[in-house]
Amino acid sequence: MEDNVFSSDTDEQEYSHEVRLRPENFQEYIGQRAVVKNISVMVESAKIRHAAMDHVLLSGPPGLGKTSLAILLAKELGSELHVISGPAIEKKGDLASIVSDLEPRDVLFIDEIHRMHISVEEILYSAMEDFRLDIMIGQGTSARTMQIDLPPFTLIGATTRSGLLSNPLRTRFMANLHFDFYEHEDLEVIIANNAKKLVIEVKPEALGKMAECSRGTPRIANRILRRVRDFMLVTGKELIDDIEVKKALEMMEIDRYGLDSMDRKILSVILDYYDGGPVGIDALCATLSEDRNTVEDVYEPFLLKEGFIVRTPRGRMITEKAKDIIK
Ligand SMILES: Nc1ncnc2c1ncn2[C@@H]1O[C@H](COP(=O)(O)OP(=O)(O)OP(=O)(O)O)[C@@H](O)[C@H]1O
Ligand SMILES: [Mg+2]
Structure with a gap:
């Protein structure tokens, strides 16, 4: 298994400035009331049942508090938290060994779960549903499945794009909690x-x-x-x-609407280069020389939410509101 499968270290380094500012308890975890309410009930229920909490999917744009919430809820449950990054798991065996090393009621947090490889993801189906690993041994006519029981654990999946999750994986989460931008x-x-x-x-x-x-x-x-x-x-x-x-x-090149230089670049490209749109996402990203995932996960949600762009069947269009502010 590669060391980088565990994302916590790299996360801490990348956002080391954030670590000290992470909420340390639920009182410090502000906003996202609907999500917190749901989680609190699930945590309490697990405590009463003396069992693992149900699996939860946390979805929403970056930086809204998914990881912070996972850390808090593991603490609240008194459970060990294991943090891994979906795309960093290359082989089925890596994930299989991670889940089989869990202790009862541990919390496994898989970040960017929508970017996990499909063959790796399949390991999770029976692991989540029946706390069991189904492993194929051998090939051809001698192939057989071996089943290994797992301790009951809680899977927390975090994703910036819940729409990209496969159906079998999505339906195995008991709750799908969506994070909104903060007031x-x-x-x-x-x-x-x-x-x-x-x-x-x-x-x-x-x-x-x-x-x-x-x-x-x-x-x-x-x-x-x-x-x-x-x-x-x-x-x-x-x-x-x-x-x-x-x-x-x-x-920081942030204007009074909270838009940064990339947001404004997106808006001016749609306006000047594509005459206000509609423009397809691939054409837009090619003109911006920007990765499609970044545009869709990081930039678009806020521009859509603030009504600076709209999505139509023929592509993205700029709104009058945006035209007024980037002139
Ligand atoms: N509800 C909150 N109350 C107080 N601070 C918060 C809250 N949510 C997030 N933060 C702050 O924002 C920082 C970023 O949050 P976090 O890393 O949990 O976001 P994320 O949703 O996991 O992002 P990503 O999708 O990029 O992984 C935290 O370190 C914390 O300081
Ligand atoms: Mg995170």
Whole structure:
């Protein structure tokens, strides 16, 4: 098995700045009320039954708190959390050995589960449904299936694109919880809490401005807060106000709608190059020289949600609202 199958290390490195700001308990986990409510009931039920919690699929755009929630719920269950990345598992045997090493009631978190190879994924069908591994041994006429019992465990799948999950896999999750972009008020609370953790003081209007430009995403809110803190330190100020926020946002090329340079590039390409659309996703990505998955997972959801683009059967179109702001 490759070391990189376990994504937790690389995640921690890539987002090491985030680690300290991860919510440490459910009180610090702000917003996503519907998801949290569902999870709380499932956690309580598992505790009462003294059994493994049901399998859950967490879906939604990046940076909205899927991994953070998985960490919290394992903690709440008092279970060991094992984090792996779907696309990093290359062979059936790798996944088989991971699930057979689990202890009863452990939580297995598979990130980017929609990108797991289909042949690897098949291991999960009986593992999830019957806590059993079906393994084929030998070939041709001597081939036979061996069954290995597994301890009851909880699978948490995280995906930015639940639509790409195969049907057999999707139907084996007892709950499919979808994460939405955060409301401004929730982001303000998150930023205020994290400012406290970073020991910095923020004026209310600066808080509002940061929340407004965070694309409804706590990860981006944290990123802005850190940058603003840098400005504060450099200018020797003790209190963050609008000016630091404005400077940081300018430096990050984030406009007052929360759009970054790539968002604006997408909009101007549709407007200028394709006359406002409709344009097919492949043509659009080719013009942008950008990977289709990135455009669909990272950029589009926010542009759609804010009504800057619409999807039609013939492709993406820019809206009047977007035309007004990128002129
Ligand atoms: N509900 C929340 N309350 C407070 N902070 C949050 C919340 N959700 C996310 N965050 C913050 O945002 C950061 C990113 O969240 P997280 O890594 O859980 O997102 P994700 O959905 O797993 O993203 P990806 O799809 O990219 O893996 C966390 O480290 C945390 O600081
Ligand atoms: Mg994650």
